[in-house]
Amino acid sequence: xxxxxxxxxxxxxxxxxxxxxxxxxxxxxxxxxxxxxxxxxxxxxxxxxxxxxxxxxxxxxxxxxxxxxxxxxxxxxxxxxxxxxxxxxxxxxxxxxxxxxxxxxxxxxxxxxxxxxxxxxxxxxxxxxxxxxxxxxxxxxxxxxxxxxxxxxxxxxxxxxxxxxxxxxxxxxxxxxxxxxxxxxxxxxxxxxxxxxxxxxxxxxxxxxxxxxxxxxxxxxxxxxxxxxxxxxxxxxxxxxxxxxxxxxxxxxxxxxxxxxxxxxxxxxxxxxxxxxxxxxxxxxxxxxxxxxxxxxxxxxxxxxxxxxxxxxxxxxxxxxxxxxxxxxxxxxxxxxxxxxxxxxxxxxxxxxxxxxxxxxxxxxxxxxxxxxxxxxxxxxxxxxxxxxxxxxxxxxxxxxxxxxxxxxxxxxxxxxxxxxxxxxxxxxxxxxxxxxxxxxxxxxxxxxxxxxxxxxxxxxxxxxxxxxxxxxxxxxxxxxxxxxxxxxxxxxxxxxxxxxxxxxxxxxxxxxxxxxxxxxxxxxxxxxxxxxxxxxxxxxxxxxxxxxxxxxxxxxxxxxxxxxxxxxxxxxxxxxxxxxxxxxxxxxxxxxxxxxxxxxxxxxxxxxxxxxxxxxxxxxxxxxxxxxxxxxxxxxxxxxxxxxxxxxxxxxxxxxxxxxxxxxxxxxxxxxxxxxxxxxxxxxxxxxxxxxxxxxxxxxxxxxxxxxxxxxxxxxxxxxxxx
Amino acid sequence: xxxxxxxxxxxxxxxxxxxxxxxxxxxxxxxxxxxxxxxxxxxxxxxxxxxxxxxxxxxxxxxxxxxxxxxxxxxxxxxxxxxxxxxxxxxxxxxxxxxxxxxxxxxxxxxxxxxxxxxxxxxxxxxxxxxxxxxxxxxxxxxxxxxxxxxxxxxxxxxxxxxxxxxxxxxxxxxxxxxxxxxxxxxxxxxxxxxxxxxxxxxxxxxxxxxxxxxxxxxxxxxxxxxxxxxx
Numbered sequence: 001x002x003x004x005x006x007x008x009x010x011x012x013x014x015x016x017x018x019x020x021x022x023x024x025x026x027x028x029x030x031x032x033x034x035x036x037x038x039x040x041x042x043x044x045x046x047x048x049x050x051x052x053x054x055x056x057x058x059x060x061x062x063x064x065x066x067x068x069x070x071x072x073x074x075x076x077x078x079x080x081x082x083x084x085x086x087x088x089x090x091x092x093x094x095x096x097x098x099x100x101x102x103x104x105x106x107x108x109x110x111x112x113x114x115x116x117x118x119x120x121x122x123x124x125x126x127x128x129x130x131x132x133x134x135x136x137x138x139x140x141x142x143x144x145x146x147x148x149x150x151x152x153x154x155x156x157x158x159x160x161x162x163x164x165x166x167x168x169x170x171x172x173x174x175x176x177x178x179x180x181x182x183x184x185x186x187x188x189x190x191x192x193x194x195x196x197x198x199x200x201x202x203x204x205x206x207x208x209x210x211x212x213x214x215x216x217x218x219x220x221x222x223x224x225x226x227x228x229x230x231x232x233x234x235x236x237x238x239x240x241x242x243x244x245x246x247x248x249x250x251x252x253x254x255x256x257x258x259x260x261x262x263x264x265x266x267x268x269x270x271x272x273x274x275x276x277x278x279x280x281x282x283x284x285x286x287x288x289x290x291x292x293x294x295x296x297x298x299x300x301x302x303x304x305x306x307x308x309x310x311x312x313x314x315x316x317x318x319x320x321x322x323x324x325x326x327x328x329x330x331x332x333x334x335x336x337x338x339x340x341x342x343x344x345x346x347x348x349x350x351x352x353x354x355x356x357x358x359x360x361x362x363x364x365x366x367x368x369x370x371x372x373x374x375x376x377x378x379x380x381x382x383x384x385x386x387x388x389x390x391x392x393x394x395x396x397x398x399x400x401x402x403x404x405x406x407x408x409x410x411x412x413x414x415x416x417x418x419x420x421x422x423x424x425x426x427x428x429x430x431x432x433x434x435x436x437x438x439x440x441x442x443x444x445x446x447x448x449x450x451x452x453x454x455x456x457x458x459x460x461x462x463x464x465x466x467x468x469x470x471x472x473x474x475x476x477x478x479x480x481x482x483x484x485x486x487x488x489x490x491x492x493x494x495x496x497x498x499x500x501x502x503x504x505x506x507x508x509x510x511x512x513x514x515x516x517x518x519x520x521x522x523x524x525x526x527x528x529x530x531x532x533x534x535x536x537x538x539x540x541x542x543x544x545x546x547x548x549x550x551x552x553x554x555x556x557x558x559x560x561x562x563x564x565x566x567x568x569x570x571x572x573x574x575x576x577x578x579x580x581x582x583x584x585x586x587x588x589x590x591x592x593x594x595x596x597x598x599x600x601x602x603x604x605x606x607x608x609x610x611x612x613x614x615x616x617x618x619x620x621x622x623x624x625x626x627x628x629x630x631x632x633x634x635x636x637x638x639x640x641x642x643x644x645x646x647x648x649x650x651x652x653x654x655x656x657x658x659x660x661x662x663x664x665x666x667x668x669x670x671x672x673x674x675x676x677x678x679x680x681x682x683x684x685x686x687x688x689x690x691x692x693x694x695x696x697x698x699x700x701x702x703x704x705x706x707x708x709x710x711x712x713x714x715x716x717x718x719x720x721x722x723x724x
Numbered sequence: 725x726x727x728x729x730x731x732x733x734x735x736x737x738x739x740x741x742x743x744x745x746x747x748x749x750x751x752x753x754x755x756x757x758x759x760x761x762x763x764x765x766x767x768x769x770x771x772x773x774x775x776x777x778x779x780x781x782x783x784x785x786x787x788x789x790x791x792x793x794x795x796x797x798x799x800x801x802x803x804x805x806x807x808x809x810x811x812x813x814x815x816x817x818x819x820x821x822x823x824x825x826x827x828x829x830x831x832x833x834x835x836x837x838x839x840x841x842x843x844x845x846x847x848x849x850x851x852x853x854x855x856x857x858x859x860x861x862x863x864x865x866x867x868x869x870x871x872x873x874x875x876x877x878x879x880x881x882x883x884x885x886x887x888x889x890x891x892x893x894x895x896x897x898x899x900x901x902x903x904x905x906x907x908x909x910x911x912x913x914x915x916x917x918x919x920x921x922x923x924x925x926x927x928x929x930x931x932x933x934x935x936x937x938x939x940x941x942x943x944x945x946x947x948x949x950x951x952x953x954x955x956x
Contacts, residue, residue, distance in 0.1 A: 504779075507829045507830060508735050508738065508829070510829070510830050511735075511738055511829040511830040511831065512735065512737040512738050512741065513830075514830040514831070514832075515738060515741035515742065515745065515830070515831070515833055516737070516741055518741075518745065518832070518833040518834070519741050519744050519745055519833065522745065522748065522833075540830065544830055548919070552919070552921065573948055576947065576948050576949075577948035577949040578949070579949075580903075580947050580948060580949035580950030580951075581949040581950075583950060584949065584950065605946060605948070606921070606924040606928070606946075609920075609924075609946070609948045609949065610920065610921065612948070612949065613920065613949070616949075
């Protein structure tokens with residue numbers, strides 16, 4: 001079964017092969033994708049380079065400017081750093097935050113109890129504008145105790161203490177006292193924070209408070225110059241609840257541990273640095289100046305939000321969504337790597353990328369990193385160190401998104417995919433059509449070529465018609481096959497004329513021989529009785545008959561063409577034939593079984609007689625002595641079947657197949673007068689009548705039957721069936 | 725005076741064999757090896773009977789040309805063709821040229837001699853036309869057959885049959901209604917190497933010649949596997 005299957009399947013067909021080869025076209029999208037990835041890399045690299053250059057350019061502005069960076073203590077670990085955000089608009093000191101910017105962007109810093117719900121807890125906002133530091137506080141306080149002007153002491157009412165280091169290096173102490181007019185007044189205080197150092201309020205400090213429910217909203221400002229260049233300070237809210245006892249109930253400090261005699265810090269962006277950077281900010285990029293303690297000292301510009309994408313038409317969105325969906329899959333398919341950036345980055349990752357950039361650049365090496373923020377947004381972080389006296393004193397970080405690169409990549413990817421699919425389809429269709437055409441041409445050529453030679457190896461036609469004018473290799477093939485057929489035809493013609501030529505050439509010397517023998521016998525009558533003369537004459541006769549038989553067989557088809565076909569009743573024909581045959585072969589019993597009704601066929605009667613002669617001779621030769629030879633005629637709708645069967649040895653498969661071939665004899669060497677022409681003649685005659693001849697073993701394996709099938713005559717021909 | 729027989733045969737051995745055999749029978753023999761030679765000989769004197777090979781050297785139909793030439797000079801001259809094959813005669817039909825008979829090679833010299841004498845006798849018989857001639861004609865129904873003069877007529881009309889055909893027909897009608905075997909008919913051809921096919925071919929030719937005169941002719945019946953029968 002398997003072997004049979006393997007035998008039948010020799011290999012893929014031409015179309016399949018071409019289609020498989022067409023798959024090689026899949027390298028086109030692969031190459032395109034590789035190129036795209038490379039281009040993206042180049043573009044990103046270009047932008048990185050540009051950002052690095054920007055960072056470098058900015059950093060050169062700060063090179064050597066230690067003064068801008070060394071205004072903060074080097075070690076900030078003991079303090080909690082607070083940042084003042086730059087304020088864009090004018091601030092009215094009214095206890096309200098509308099002018100600080102939109103409420104959701106305000107980042108409050110909470111102090112006091114961890115829950116933030118205890119009395120005297122406060123939240124803090126710091127802002128900076130025009131060399132003023134603005135402070136907004138939201139203090140939890142059920143009862144606001146204002147300053148009583150009766151008392152000289154300032155610490156027996158709710159107030160805020162500010163401590164800092166003055167420009168001259170001395171400790172500075174300022175209290176902001178809640179006046180009953182909801183105005184805040186600042187006083188420079190003594191060492192004990194009890195009395196004002198001078199009787200006059202410090203009018204550089206202005207503020208307002210706004211009690212609201214159990215909260216007090218406080219807003220005040222003071223000039224940065226007050227703090228000196230270091231700009232750090234601590235803040236303490238002193239809560240007094242009982243208006244009569246006026247004892248300090250609670251203190252809430254910006255200092256983390258109450259026991260420490262130190263300031264809490266407010267670190268402010270260095271204004272000078274910021275001023276320098278501010279002018280450099282350009283759209284789509286954010287510039288950060290960071291000192292060597294990794295503190296942000298200035299910031300300019302903002303990242304363009306990718307909101308613009310939202311305005312794209314819906315189908316574009318779908319398409320890009322589709323592409324971002326298949327991108328990882330495609331990437332993996334085409335490059336064999338995982339497309340990692342697709343995962344949503346966690347905060348730590350983001351931090352780590354930024355941290356790494358800052359760390360590396362602070363180590364003195366310029367660096368540019370690609371950082372994926374979200375599925376839609378990717379950033380490039382470039383950092384260049386700021387150097388002073390061969391020491392890194394800070395770094396400039398330029399952050400910019402690569403949205404346009406990604407967009408470009410996405411569109412290119414779409415185009416590449418679309419083009420690839422289109423070209424693949426087109427090429428596939430073309431290949432299939434080509435393969436089909438090729439297969440069809442080869443097929444028709446094969447058919448014609450195999451039809452040129454029939455089952456018995458006889459040449460049917462001497463040339464091919466199809467593809468003979470084609471210019472390609474198939475045409476060459478056709479021409480060469482045609483050429484071969486033509487040569488074969490010439491050879492065949494030669495072979496066909498051979499027996500006739502042979503007979504002509506042999507008959508003359510044979511005639512000489514024959515007449516010489518006759519003259520010899522005439523001249524020497526005593527020789528006439530010699531057995532040698534008799535055997536010589538027999539030899540001459542035998543040679544003559546051999547040559548005659550060969551020539552007859554060779555000319556059989558030609559002479560058959562000359563025969564006229566007549567409508568003959570085969571039943572009648574065979575009945576009389578068998579009865580006559582019985583006389584000729586008196587040693588052998590012959591039985592005829594016919595339908596007893598007219599079976600009309602268009603035949604040349606002498607030829608069918610010749611055919612029967614050969615079949616009967618064959619049956620007589622092979623029949624077992626004493627058994628009968630059975631001749632039978634069966635009528636079917638389309639055919640009349642003559643079978644001549646005899647009991648005797650059965651034939652094997654190969655003999656059955658070749659029995660009707662020319663020059664094939666299975667009689668063995670003792671039958672020298674047979675040339676295997678008898679059954680060949682039967683076949684040729686049967687085929688000339690439009691029938692077939694075959695040999696079969698009898699079903700019970702008791703002998704063989706030679707079967708000849710002839711077509712039934714047309715209806716009108718049957719009407720004038722004549723002889724015998 | 726001995727009858728003069730001309731033999732035209734390109735093969736010298738065969739020519740010599742024929743000449744010897746015929747000369748022994750008492751005829752005067754002129755043997756020629758080519759058409760030109762033969763024509764030269766005929767110019768000198770016409771023979772009483774001519775035996776022609778068809779292929780002479782390179783000329784494949786020299787025999788036919790000679791036959792035509794001879795018959796234009798003497799219409800009643802008996803001509804015997806010696807040939808390779810009957811169907812070649814059929815094709816080109818030497819008999820239609822007026823030849824009297826043809827014999828396939830290899831031939832039996834005895835038959836040849838017999839044929840010569842018979843043809844000469846027939847020619848003589850025909851020459852002596854008129855009522856004084858003793859007619860050996862045999863009549864079977866509508867058929868009249870004179871084997872000596874090779875004359876056959878059907879319903880009073882003459883039918884041109886070759887010598888072989890006349891002899892076969894004579895065998896067939898010897899006892900009308902009796903089947904005649906192939907073997908008998910083969911003997912009648914007076915040829916060696918005759919097959920059933922040869923007989924069938926002859927019989928078909930005879931039948932056709934009759935049918936040409938009489939569409940309804942159906943006296944020659946096939947006895948398939950045995951031979952033929954004449955029945956009226």
